[in-house]
Amino acid sequence: MKCPYCSSSISLFSKTMNPPKGESSKCPSCSKELKMTLARGKFAAALIPLMLVVSFVLPSNVLLKILGAGAAAAIAAFFALKAERIGET
Numbered sequence: 001m002k003c004p005y006c007s008s009s010i011s012l013f014s015k016t017m018n019p020p021k022g023e024s025s026k027c028p029s030c031s032k033e034l035k036m037t038l039a040r041g042k043f044a045a046a047l048i049p050l051m052l053v054v055s056f057v058l059p060s061n062v063l064l065k066i067l068g069a070g071a072a073a074a075i076a077a078f079f080a081l082k083a084e085r086i087g088e089t
């Protein structure tokens, strides 16, 4: 993911991406506030093939399928997350 202000790449696991409650995320290099959003089109585009893979690869065990679907959704969200400037729509 890239910072919309300074274009430096930001790790999803960096501290600034997981701020205390009530505080907004900040870019680690320019310290400007960011809003995290999920790009829905990207999310769907990543999720559908992952779901197909999950349903083909995993054995017919309901619990494993649920876990696989959850993992697929998490991976899709990871790809679809983007940082936005605060105050812009």
Ligand SMILES: [Zn+2]
Pocket: 003, 004, 005, 006, 007, 008, 027, 028, 029, 030, 031, 032
């Ligand atoms: Zn920045």
